[in-house]
Amino acid sequence: MKEFNVIERFFAERGQARRDVELSVGDDCALVNPAEHKSIAISCDTLVENVHFLADMPAKALGYKSVAVNLSDLAAMGAEPAWMTLAITLPNIDEAWLDAFSQGLNDAAEYYGVALVGGDTTRGPKSITITINGQVPKGKALTRSGANNGDWIYVTGTLGDSALGLAILRGEQTLSGDAAQYLIQRHYYPTPRVLAGQSLRNLASSAIDLSDGLVSDIGHILKHSNVGATVDVDQLPLSAAMRESVEYEQALSYALTGGEDYELLFTVPESQRGALETSLAHAGVSFAKIGQISTGNKLRLMKEGATFKPINFSFEHFTS
Amino acid sequence: MKEFNVIERFFAERGQARRDVELSVGDDCALVNPAEHKSIAISCDTLVENVHFLADMPAKALGYKSVAVNLSDLAAMGAEPAWMTLAITLPNIDEAWLDAFSQGLNDAAEYYGVALVGGDTTRGPKSITITINGQVPKGKALTRSGANNGDWIYVTGTLGDSALGLAILRGEQTLSGDAAQYLIQRHYYPTPRVLAGQSLRNLASSAIDLSDGLVSDIGHILKHSNVGATVDVDQLPLSAAMRESVEYEQALSYALTGGEDYELLFTVPESQRGALETSLAHAGVSFAKIGQISTGNKLRLMKEGATFKPINFSFEHFTS
Numbered sequence: 001m002k003e004f005n006v007i008e009r010f011f012a013e014r015g016q017a018r019r020d021v022e023l024s025v026g027d028d029c030a031l032v033n034p035a036e037h038k039s040i041a042i043s044c045d046t047l048v049e050n051v052h053f054l055a056d057m058p059a060k061a062l063g064y065k066s067v068a069v070n071l072s073d074l075a076a077m078g079a080e081p082a083w084m085t086l087a088i089t090l091p092n093i094d095e096a097w098l099d100a101f102s103q104g105l106n107d108a109a110e111y112y113g114v115a116l117v118g119g120d121t122t123r124g125p126k127s128i129t130i131t132i133n134g135q136v137p138k139g140k141a142l143t144r145s146g147a148n149n150g151d152w153i154y155v156t157g158t159l160g161d162s163a164l165g166l167a168i169l170r171g172e173q174t175l176s177g178d179a180a181q182y183l184i185q186r187h188y189y190p191t192p193r194v195l196a197g198q199s200l201r202n203l204a205s206s207a208i209d210l211s212d213g214l215v216s217d218i219g220h221i222l223k224h225s226n227v228g229a230t231v232d233v234d235q236l237p238l239s240a241a242m243r244e245s246v247e248y249e250q251a252l253s254y255a256l257t258g259g260e261d262y263e264l265l266f267t268v269p270e271s272q273r274g275a276l277e278t279s280l281a282h283a284g285v286s287f288a289k290i291g292q293i294s295t296g297n298k299l300r301l302m303k304e305g306a307t308f309k310p311i312n313f314s315f316e317h318f319t320s
Numbered sequence: 321m322k323e324f325n326v327i328e329r330f331f332a333e334r335g336q337a338r339r340d341v342e343l344s345v346g347d348d349c350a351l352v353n354p355a356e357h358k359s360i361a362i363s364c365d366t367l368v369e370n371v372h373f374l375a376d377m378p379a380k381a382l383g384y385k386s387v388a389v390n391l392s393d394l395a396a397m398g399a400e401p402a403w404m405t406l407a408i409t410l411p412n413i414d415e416a417w418l419d420a421f422s423q424g425l426n427d428a429a430e431y432y433g434v435a436l437v438g439g440d441t442t443r444g445p446k447s448i449t450i451t452i453n454g455q456v457p458k459g460k461a462l463t464r465s466g467a468n469n470g471d472w473i474y475v476t477g478t479l480g481d482s483a484l485g486l487a488i489l490r491g492e493q494t495l496s497g498d499a500a501q502y503l504i505q506r507h508y509y510p511t512p513r514v515l516a517g518q519s520l521r522n523l524a525s526s527a528i529d530l531s532d533g534l535v536s537d538i539g540h541i542l543k544h545s546n547v548g549a550t551v552d553v554d555q556l557p558l559s560a561a562m563r564e565s566v567e568y569e570q571a572l573s574y575a576l577t578g579g580e581d582y583e584l585l586f587t588v589p590e591s592q593r594g595a596l597e598t599s600l601a602h603a604g605v606s607f608a609k610i611g612q613i614s615t616g617n618k619l620r621l622m623k624e625g626a627t628f629k630p631i632n633f634s635f636e637h638f639t640s
Contacts, residue, residue: 022359022461023461023463026464026544027397027463027464027465027544028363028392028393028394028396028397028464028527028528028529029361029362029363029393029394029396029397029399029454029461030361030362030363031359031360031361031362031397031456031461032359032360032362033359033360033458034354034360036356039342039351039352039353040351040352040353040354040360040453041349041350041351042349042350042351042352042403042405042437042438042453043348043349043350043405043438044405044406044407044438044439044440044451045407045440046407046409046440046442046449048409048442048443048444051442051443051444052442072348073348073349074348074349076348076349077347077348077349077351079349083362085362085363085364085451086364087364087365087366087407087449087451089366089368089447117362118362118363118364118451119364120364120365120366120449122366122368122371122372122447123368123371124368124371124445124447125444125445127409127442127444127447129366129407129440129449131364131405131407131438131451133360133362133453134349136351138353141342141343141349141351143343143347144346144347144348145347207348208348209348224346224347
């Protein structure tokens with residue numbers, strides 16, 4: 001099978017269509033027609049086997065997650081997903097694997113309305129690079145640099161589930177049953193907060209998606225916005241599965257440093273707090289207020305009025 | 321060194337800036353502002369060591385060529401280069417190698433006015449994926465599907481030089497001196513025909529860039545346009561270096577099947593022939609009329625009125 005045909009047959013022909021795609025896979029370039037008065041948000045992520053995903057990860061989950069992690073970047077900017085390209089490197093053409101992978105990828109693409117418009121297939125150790133384009137009204141994108149002293153800090157969803165799911169898959173936690181299955185699914189099928197991101201556009205002062213863990217990622221907001229933050233760890237949202245599976249201190253550690261949550265962390269000025277909470281409730285997304293932006297450039301983790309130190313303090317995927 | 325810092329330090333900070341880039345590397349996404357009334361052309365190419373480039377290819381040439389092959393896709397659509405992302409996989413962080421690679425990449429980006437706006441660095445066998453965006457006035461993009469019976473077939477530049485240069489590098493041709501150096505440079509530093517592509521917009525009926533060899537690539541135009549073609553091989557443009565280095569029949573074989581020329585092949589109706597030749601001459605690009613579109617779906621290679629059969633009939637990079 002020729003390289004070209006893999007993209008066409010498994011992805012483009014089965015994938016989501018969009019009316020603004022004038023020409024899809026099959027020419028030297030794709031042609032798309034952006035909406036007027038919008039900026040284009042562009043993000044690019046590579047997932048490498050044994051670095052970003054386990055070799056035995058189900059193909060369908062990998063296809064889904066490859067799109068989801070890119071969508072999460074668009075969500076953090078408040079952008080609507082539009083178009084993407086897929087560069088996939090495979091050791092061999094395994095049609096059953098490609099069938100399942102493309103099903104997961106196309107499921108995510110269809111659900112979030114993103115069209116695959118180009119790609120390239122090459123032979124080598126398994127890796128996936130997706131470059132995604134979204135659209136956002138000019139001047140309305142959320143960035144990491146707008147947080148101000150006094151703004152409230154929020155996160156969507158629950159934290160740490162993906163990291164605990166990974167620990168189960170790696171045999172570092174011996175858990176089974178429904179809770180374990182839930183946590184593994186959270187690792188395999190993260191939910192990019194695309195609608196939540198869009199609903200934050202006129203309300204949040206800054207936003208970021210949680211890919212490396214809260215402690216690491218909030219650091220980017222502090223640095224880019226030149227502010228500090230206090231987080232009350234007792235306010236961190238934890239799933240029932242997390243709570244029933246590990247001790248509370250361990251759960252807090254996963255929530256603070258676990259990584260791969262793909263939830264949004266964002267800051268909101270006091271004046272927008274009511275509107276924000278109404279808007280997110282309408283979007284059907286759970287959220288929690290976990291702290292407040294301060295002056296200085298430090299992150300302070302607090303628990304019952306005292307400084308809190310989590311068990312682990314770094315997360316670099318699972319290479320370390 | 322963190323993955324993120326490689327893109328920022330070696331590429332974004334040193335790279336070409338553009339006024340339509342609102343936010344570059346350093347947030348969840350880049351933000352760019354497309355021009356009004358234009359379509360966006362998107363292309364994605366992966367280059368893998370020992371598949372698409374030799375392991376001892378100079379880093380600077382590899383950086384340049386990685387951009388050039390993507391620019392060539394934009395050229396074939398008549399698009400102006402705008403923004404790109406770079407996903408680079410490296411076995412280790414070699415600063416000297418990255419210095420040279422980024423110099424070549426940034427040279428090409430600067431010359432053709434394309435801004436690097438995002439990327440990702442991962443560890444593994446060396447490979448480079450670039451996704452490039454260009455802009456083209458709505459409805460004016462060149463495609464593979466517009467060729468009509470009677471249209472003239474043209475190519476830019478000279479053909480086969482890159483393939484002969486590669487043969488020299490691989491020791492399959494024992495040549496030396498200025499001609500050999502010229503041919504090797506043509507392999508390392510192809511010239512994407514970006515301005516020529518734009519000047520073809522209202523004149524050519526179809527276009528494609530020559531990456532896999534003329535015989536293979538013209539086939540895409542015949543298929544998408546549902547036409548045939550006759551090419552007079554004596555009209556194929558050959559460089560002086562090619563002519564003096566190998567026998568004429570061998571030269572024709574390189575020109576027809578060699579691959580990696582990154583020249584444009586395009587078709588022009590008789591009514592636009594004069595305007596086309598004036599326009600390309602103004603753009604300072606050499607070009608040659610090599611044949612004519614016909615009915616049927618076959619490519620006929622002719623030499624002095626008889627069918628011509630080249631020595632080799634396939635080109636699949638250098639894996640085979």
